[in-house]
Amino acid sequence: MVYCPKSSHIHYLVLIRLNGACAVLNYIWFVMLVTGFVVGIMNGRVDEITQAVVDSSKNAVEISIGLLGIMCLWTGLMEVAEKSGIVRSIAKTVRPVMEFLFPGIPKGHPASGAIVMNLVANFLGLGNAATPLGIKAMNELQKLNPDKDTATDEMSMFLVLNTSCIQFIPATIIALRASFGSKNPAEVIGTIWVASICAFITGIVAAKTLSYFFKGKSQAKKRFENKTGRGRA
Amino acid sequence: MSFIKELSSYAIPALIFVILSAGIYKGVKVYDVFLEGAKEGITTVLRIIPPLVGLMVAVGVFRASGALDLLVFAVRPAADFLRIPTEALPMVFLRPISGSASLAMLSDIFKMYGPDSFVGRLASTFMGSTETIFYTLAVYFGVVGIKNIRHTLAAALIADFAGVIAAVWICTKVFGG
Numbered sequence: 001m002v003y004c005p006k007s008s009h010i011h012y013l014v015l016i017r018l019n020g021a022c023a024v025l026n027y028i029w030f031v032m033l034v035t036g037f038v039v040g041i042m043n044g045r046v047d048e049i050t051q052a053v054v055d056s057s058k059n060a061v062e063i064s065i066g067l068l069g070i071m072c073l074w075t076g077l078m079e080v081a082e083k084s085g086i087v088r089s090i091a092k093t094v095r096p097v098m099e100f101l102f103p104g105i106p107k108g109h110p111a112s113g114a115i116v117m118n119l120v121a122n123f124l125g126l127g128n129a130a131t132p133l134g135i136k137a138m139n140e141l142q143k144l145n146p147d148k149d150t151a152t153d154e155m156s157m158f159l160v161l162n163t164s165c166i167q168f169i170p171a172t173i174i175a176l177r178a179s180f181g182s183k184n185p186a187e188v189i190g191t192i193w194v195a196s197i198c199a200f201i202t203g204i205v206a207a208k209t210l211s212y213f214f215k216g217k218s219q220a221k222k223r224f225e226n227k228t229g230r231g232r233a
Numbered sequence: 234m235s236f237i238k239e240l241s242s243y244a245i246p247a248l249i250f251v252i253l254s255a256g257i258y259k260g261v262k263v264y265d266v267f268l269e270g271a272k273e274g275i276t277t278v279l280r281i282i283p284p285l286v287g288l289m290v291a292v293g294v295f296r297a298s299g300a301l302d303l304l305v306f307a308v309r310p311a312a313d314f315l316r317i318p319t320e321a322l323p324m325v326f327l328r329p330i331s332g333s334a335s336l337a338m339l340s341d342i343f344k345m346y347g348p349d350s351f352v353g354r355l356a357s358t359f360m361g362s363t364e365t366i367f368y369t370l371a372v373y374f375g376v377v378g379i380k381n382i383r384h385t386l387a388a389a390l391i392a393d394f395a396g397v398i399a400a401v402w403i404c405t406k407v408f409g410g
Binding site: 028029032033035036037038039040043045048049051052053055056057059060061063064065067068071072073074075076077078079080081082083084085086131134135138139141142148149150151155156159160162163164165167168169170172173174176177180181182183184185186187188189190191192193194195196197198199200201202203206207210211213214215 | 256258259261263298344348382391
């Protein structure tokens with residue numbers, strides 16, 4: 001889930017783009033409801049549908065209220081984590097890996113800092129901190145981009161890592177399991193880690209491999225220049 | 234595979250211990266900061282309510298009408314091929330599209346089968362191991378005005394698919410299925 005960032009400036013930017021991004025959901029929501037009504041009428045389940053509408057909306061609020069305690073505990077702890085500089089110190093230790101994943105970013109460029117911080121924030125489940133950092137990372141990557149309309153390899157890699165990022169403690173899921181009376185709400189943490197790591201590694205391989213097949217204009221040109229020895233030099 | 238269960242039980246206490254120790258070490262007023270952050274939890278939950286109401290109603294109607302059974306029936310061959318329980322399959326489709334929609338679907342699965350059923354545990358693992366791809370790409374590329382995203386979506390979906398397969402495999406190993 002993506003939360004809105006704190007900074008009001010970024011907030012507006014995200015909201016403007018968000019309308020476009022959520023357009024798909026307009027259709028999905030509509031199709032689910034209409035298909036439900038049509039199929040329900042054909043099955044003679046109109047009363048059940050009415051019941052479902054009433055029950056589901058009530059359930060949604062009950063579930064949300066059930067999440068309150070754990071979510072408060074968690075965001076509170078994460079605030080402590082943020083203030084203690086844990087994000088920064090993890091970011092420092094994983095820096096060498098970043099140089100392998102993002103060869104196109106010059107050493108010491110602010111882009112790599114923002115990328116690492118965003119991924120670490122995602123890893124810790126700091127939704128509020130992650131989004132502004134991610135936007136900063138994209139802005140910095142765009143500065144390095146010769147062709148402003150086309151994604152660079154680095155942007156693709158960053159977003160693939162971002163969407164397949166491992167979440168250390170999946171707090172919302174644990175809270176939801178707890179509110180449905182699970183005997184051991186945290187028991188899925190291990191399986192989530194294993195599945196996430198597989199997705200993460202596959203994502204890295206896929207992004208690296210596919211980047212050779214999907215060349216943008218500037219990438220193709222750069223490659224040509226490298227081969228023929230012409231170019232920036 | 235029992236160590237995976239052990240890992241799960243130690244993760245939360247260990248993380249709380251590390252965070253609080255790091256906070257004290259850095260001279261952070263841990264309790265004050267905790268309270269400050271905990272307030273944010275309330276707004277986070279309040280923000281989930283409207284989308285969750287809308288989407289849970291949609292999921293509820295979809296299930297009550299029998300449309301979900303039709304969908305599950307239609308995708309059964311694919312599910313059997315991938316060895317995914319058909320009840321958990323709608324999660325696989327919804328997860329990359331919308332976080333709130335998959336949360337609504339997860340609640341629906343918990344309600345129907347219970348969080349401690351195999352389907353419940355598997356759906357939890359699906360939910361936790363992948364992200365909302367379309368939304369994230371739209372926001373981040375949108376902010377900088379990128380129009381040609383090249384292989385990004387393909388690579389992200391491949392990663393997502395690998396996560397699904399891995400989730401089925403590890404859940405079968407750990408929880409039996």
